[in-house]
Amino acid sequence: MNALRNKVQLIGRLGQDPEIVTFADGNKMAKFSIATDDSYKDKNGQKVERAYWHNVVVKGGLVNVVENYIAKGQEIALEGKLTNRSWDDKDGNKRYITEILCNELLMLSK
Template identity: 55%
Template sequence: MSLRNKVTLIGHTGKEVEIVNFEKGMKATVSLATNDYYTNSLGEKVEETQWHNLVAFGKTAEIFQKYVQKGKEIAIEGKLTYRTYDDKDGQKRYITEIRVEEVLLLGTK
């Protein structure tokens, strides 16, 4: 993995893994929630949740299919990727994803 584009996250999956099978392999997609905490100007502890789109291919996708369910805590390493597509109305849409290269199963769910 390139050291110039490396993402490491720990969080909980927000939905069931979606699997697409191709002739030469498999693709898995799922969302991941990460939480950050800070104290605001009033001294109150605030939780901030960020959602990330994950995509995995091949053996990593197979691990997602077999072992990852909604709410599962996982740690991932991958790289940030961007892609575009035209929606049904011809509008260009932009997607930011993390292409997962390593996954570690955590927690008990």
């Protein structure tokens, strides 16, 4: 049996312009969120639409593509892996976030 793999593929629209972070060593990171949607019929037969938001992080050379060509509202397809991290907020509370570490990106709209 093959080992389980951590792979995510999504198609969605950017909720805001990407945030580009430049580190002291000159490396960059891009962060943004994309919305995907789903619909179903409830018990009364009414169509219910729902949006899901996904946090995305891009590192390496792909950041240049994000920085120069990706903007709010644009539809993209991406592939990556799920990551989790935690931090303490200003009040000392532990916070958690799940992000997609993107390694492939395809622009679907202009």
